Amino acid sequence: MKRYLCSIIIGMVVILSIGTYYVKVASSASSLPKYTFKTLEGSDKELDPVIINATLQNGGAFYEPLTIESNTTTYASERSYLENLTGRQDHLIERLVKEHRSFMRGKDSISSLYEDDDFLAYAWVNSEYTKSGNMEAKFDIGLLEKKDEEETSFQIELPNQERIMNIDVRDVQLVHSKIQVLTMIDVNSNNEKQTKEVHLYTIDVANKKVLSDKTLVSETFTDPNQVDFEMPIDVAPSQPNSMVFISVNKGVNHEDGFKEKLKESKLLSYNYETEKLETVKKGPLSLDVARSGYADGKNLYAVEMKSGKYRIKTFDLSSQTLTSDTELDIAANKEEQYTAAFKNGRVYFLLNGMNQEGLFTYQPAKLLIADIKTGKTLYKGETVINKKNSKSFELYIEDLEIK
Amino acid sequence: MMRYIKLVNFEINRFSKIYLSLLLITLVSQFAGVIIVTKSLLNDARDIMKEERLSEAAYITNYGGIDFNHIANSLLFVGPIALSAVALIFYIFLIWYRDWFGKNTFIYRLLILPTSRLSIYLSKATSIFLMVLGLIAFQIIILPMENALFNSNVPEALLSEMSISTITIANPILSLIIPSTFTQFLISYGIGLMIMSILFTAIMFERSFRIKGIIMGLLYCGIAAVLFLAPVLMEIGNFYFYPNELFGMMLAIGIILTGLSVWLGAWLLKNRVTV
Numbered sequence: 233m234k235r236y237l238c239s240i241i242i243g244m245v246v247i248l249s250i251g252t253y254y255v256k257v258a259s260s261a262s263s264l265p266k267y268t269f270k271t272l273e274g275s276d277k278e279l280d281p282v283i284i285n286a287t288l289q290n291g292g293a294f295y296e297p298l299t300i301e302s303n304t305t306t307y308a309s310e311r312s313y314l315e316n317l318t319g320r321q322d323h324l325i326e327r328l329v330k331e332h333r334s335f336m337r338g339k340d341s342i343s344s345l346y347e348d349d350d351f352l353a354y355a356w357v358n359s360e361y362t363k364s365g366n367m368e369a370k371f372d373i374g375l376l377e378k379k380d381e382e383e384t385s386f387q388i389e390l391p392n393q394e395r396i397m398n399i400d401v402r403d404v405q406l407v408h409s410k411i412q413v414l415t416m417i418d419v420n421s422n423n424e425k426q427t428k429e430v431h432l433y434t435i436d437v438a439n440k441k442v443l444s445d446k447t448l449v450s451e452t453f454t455d456p457n458q459v460d461f462e463m464p465i466d467v468a469p470s471q472p473n474s475m476v477f478i479s480v481n482k483g484v485n486h487e488d489g490f491k492e493k494l495k496e497s498k499l500l501s502y503n504y505e506t507e508k509l510e511t512v513k514k515g516p517l518s519l520d521v522a523r524s525g526y527a528d529g530k531n532l533y534a535v536e537m538k539s540g541k542y543r544i545k546t547f548d549l550s551s552q553t554l555t556s557d558t559e560l561d562i563a564a565n566k567e568e569q570y571t572a573a574f575k576n577g578r579v580y581f582l583l584n585g586m587n588q589e590g591l592f593t594y595q596p597a598k599l600l601i602a603d604i605k606t607g608k609t610l611y612k613g614e615t616v617i618n619k620k621n622s623k624s625f626e627l628y629i630e631d632l633e634i635k
Numbered sequence: 636m637m638r639y640i641k642l643v644n645f646e647i648n649r650f651s652k653i654y655l656s657l658l659l660i661t662l663v664s665q666f667a668g669v670i671i672v673t674k675s676l677l678n679d680a681r682d683i684m685k686e687e688r689l690s691e692a693a694y695i696t697n698y699g700g701i702d703f704n705h706i707a708n709s710l711l712f713v714g715p716i717a718l719s720a721v722a723l724i725f726y727i728f729l730i731w732y733r734d735w736f737g738k739n740t741f742i743y744r745l746l747i748l749p750t751s752r753l754s755i756y757l758s759k760a761t762s763i764f765l766m767v768l769g770l771i772a773f774q775i776i777i778l779p780m781e782n783a784l785f786n787s788n789v790p791e792a793l794l795s796e797m798s799i800s801t802i803t804i805a806n807p808i809l810s811l812i813i814p815s816t817f818t819q820f821l822i823s824y825g826i827g828l829m830i831m832s833i834l835f836t837a838i839m840f841e842r843s844f845r846i847k848g849i850i851m852g853l854l855y856c857g858i859a860a861v862l863f864l865a866p867v868l869m870e871i872g873n874f875y876f877y878p879n880e881l882f883g884m885m886l887a888i889g890i891i892l893t894g895l896s897v898w899l900g901a902w903l904l905k906n907r908v909t910v
Contacts, residue, residue: 238651239644242769249772254817257800313818317878329877338875 261309264288264296265617265625268303269599274611278601279303281635282580285320287628323635324470328352335376335383345470346404346411352376355404355413355435357390369393373411375437384437391433391445395420402463403476407504410443411435414476414502416461427452428459430478432502448502448509449478456485464527467574473529474505475549477512479519499523501549516554517547526574531555533574533604535581537564544579546604558607562600575634579604582632597627638750642758647766650726654766657722658773661715668711669781673788676701680793691792700795703785707806716808719770723763727831730759731838746908753901760831760897767827771812778802778809829889832896833859839900843907859896863888 265288269279284300288307297308299320308316321329322342329336332352339345339354346353354374359367369390376383390399396417403414412434419427430449435442451459462479478500483492499512499522512522517534525534525547532547542564546556560581573580583598601611615627647654680701684694706712734742745755779799786796803809814820837852844851861868866876866884876884 235648236640236644239640239647239765242647242765245776246765246768246772249775250768250820253775253813254820257816260798260800309816313816313822314879314882317882319878333877337877 261307264298264307266305267298267300267615267617267627268305269300269613270616272612272614273609274601276303276611276613278578278611279599279613281576282599282601283323283633283635284582285630285633287630289626289628323633332376332378332381335374335381339374341401342469343466344401344404346406346472347470348406348472350378351406352378353404353406353411355401355411357399357401357415358387359390359399367393367396367398369396369399371413371433371435371442373435373437373440375406375411386440388435388440388442391442397421403466403469403473405473405504409437411437412504414448424454425452426454428461430461449480449500451480451482453482458483458485458490462523464523464525464532467526467528467533471529473527475501475503475527475529477501477523477527477532479523481523494519513552517545521545522547526572528574533579535570535572540564542570542581544602544604544607556605556607558602558605560600560602560607561609561612562598571629571632573632573634574604577604578602578610580632580634582629584629597629638748639754639758642750642754643761643765646730646758646762650730650762650766653722653726654769657715657719657770661719661770661773662777664711664715665777665781666784668709669706669785670788671711672706672709673701673785676705677789677793691790695793701789701793702795703782703797703802704805706781706785707802707809713808716774716812720812723767723770727763727834728838730763731835731842735842752905756835756897756901756904760828760835763831764824764828768824774809775813825889829863829893829896832893832900836896836900836903839903839908843903843909859892863892 269276280302282300282302286298286300288296288298297320299306299308321340325336325340325342325345328345328347335352335354339356341356344354344356352375354372356372357369358372359369361367370387371390372385372387374383374385390396397420398418400416401413402416405412405414412432415431415433417429417431419429421427428451429447432444432446432448433442434444434446449461453459460481462481464477464479466473466476480498480500481492482496483490485491497519499519500509501512502509517525517532521534521536522532525532527533527549530549532549534545534547536543536545540563542560542562544556544558544560545554547553548555560579562581562583565583569584571582571584579600579602581600581602583600596614596616598614599611600609602609680694680698683689683698684691689697734740734745746752748755782797782799782802786794797805800815803813804815811823814823833856837856840852840855841848863885865888866881870876870881
């Protein structure tokens with residue numbers, strides 16, 4: 233026995249120490265605080281489609297991603313290795329992968345996808361920079377006919393690519409069986425002038441051809457002037473939408489930061505069907521509120537804070553009028569950040585609970601679910617934790633998804 | 636079986652002096668690191684507080700607390716880990732070649748032993764792997780002690796305490812040798828085993844065919860690397876795999892490669908290696 237002492241010691245130490253370490257790691261995950269929403273008003277059935285992605289933090293020393301789905305907290309460390317390998321996915325992409333696994337290979341950008349009852353379309357720009365610094369870009373186009381799973385995929389040269397420095401696909405639609413690709417472009421320039429453009433490409437899938445390249449907006453400016461394009465958040469990015477919004481923000485870069493010239497900024501709407509580009513009238517909605525809103529192709533929803541209350545304004549796109557303006561039954565606080573989502577005729581409104589300075593005060597996050605049209609509260613609740621000693625943890629909410 | 640265990644024990648005993656020195660160097664250097672680096676961190680903090688006339692609380696809000704990360708990034712802490720890693724990688728080769736080029740060409744006796752040559756091959760592999768794990772286990776044991784020493788040396792007002800698992804996640808080298816989950820641990824050290832078996836086979840090629848064998852060994856390593864990375868290489872060629880498919884393929888290829896390497900290495904040792 234004595235001759236084996238060295239090996240026996242090493243063997244024992246290895247098993248005991250590594251074993252204990254990983255048992256402890258596993259058990260510490262299950263001792264993390266669990267968050268649930270305590271119902272204050274309404275029915276907790278409303279919580280079923282709500283997915284909240286967040287991280288639990290404690291100073292800089294602790295960082296743990298978690299998901300609260302249908303009122304159940306799951307930490308990333310509690311998931312299996314394979315689940316974490318795939319990572320957090322938009323539930324829409326997850327469903328599409330399940331239904332059309334082969335078509336969805338390599339397609340993970342939600343704004344590049346379009347889905348209706350019969351078709352699933354995809355458009356992406358694959359760009360590479362050559363050694364001389366030029367960009368070489370190709371459209372990656374895919375169209376799936378759902379009924380017989382017939383797939384058309386091809387690559388096609390991006391027109392006029394020599395003048396483009398950078399291109400970003402922002403929306404894809406299928407209109408009269410042609411794929412429409414809305415892109416934002418930075419144009420190459422060899423002087424001080426900078427140009428940014430919004431282009432709409434029309435692609436004929438049957439003949440594998442780019443039918444047209446239309447410049448919707450083009451803005452040229454020189455430093456310190458600055459122009460940026462933005463789009464209000466698309467509530468249903470892959471669904472058929474006949475209308476999109478593009479906000480053009482103009483301003484000047486001063487030494488102490490960016491100053492916007494609100495009078496020159498504007499909000500544009502483009503209709504894929506009528507091919508009309510219009511400026512949204514500044515009447516019923518202030519520009520600031522409108523462009524930080526949420527669009528679903530029929531309406532633009534905007535959140536406004538007024539005299540201590542949050543208000544939801546619904547702007548009808550076809551008639552360009554406000555159709556509803558309701559108050560939410562939740563106290564507004566400038567220090568708190570909100571996250572909103574619009575779906576199923578409801579507004580989901582989540583107040584962070586954390587103030588922006590990140591002070592170590594624990595406040596529960598509040599969730600309100602209300603009818604968009606009437607503003608009637610359907611659910612109201614706030615987070616509670618199942619452990620008393622977890623008050624030093626902070627819950628950072630990253631996003632709110634509705635199934 | 637008994638012969639195999641005897642051989643493993645024999646190999647470990649042969650390396651025990653160097654191994655114990657590695658453990659000792661790690662112990663001394665890391666604890667010295669904790670004490671020395673903590674002192675210099677505290678001095679720096681006090682200097683800044685004096686110069687800018689900050690209170691401890693103000694210092695914390697401006698510069699953040701002092702945490703174990705500073706220690707874990709210092710040379711005295713990381714150095715012995717790197718030294719041990721290099722020593723064991725080097726020993727992958729030495730464990731074979733010392734038998735040929737040592738004082739009394741030990742390989743004669745080893746190959747004459749009435750045991751299957753596979754168990755010679757496996758015993759060498761096992762002892763190296765066990766010694767690697769031993770070093771990791773040792774680090775896992777002394778890390779909480781170092782952390783406790785650090786926590787007691789830093790005044791509470793300046794300290795930002797870290798748990799052991801956070802320390803291992805935050806430091807790139809520690810997170811490499813002590814993966815954050817058990818699955819990741821199995822995967823990392825599984826890959827380590829695979830690489831070791833491939834290197835062993837390359838050594839067997841060299842011992843079998845000498846100069847020609849070096850080329851064959853290098854070729855074998857190259858082919859193994861390309862095979863293992865084939866799914867990833869296909870992705871560069873614009874074919875997309877889902878993450879779980881990629882994982883499944885690499886797992887399968889890894890197991891096959893390890894099995895093949897062990898079989899080929901043992902076969903060469905049995906049939907081609909001459910003394």
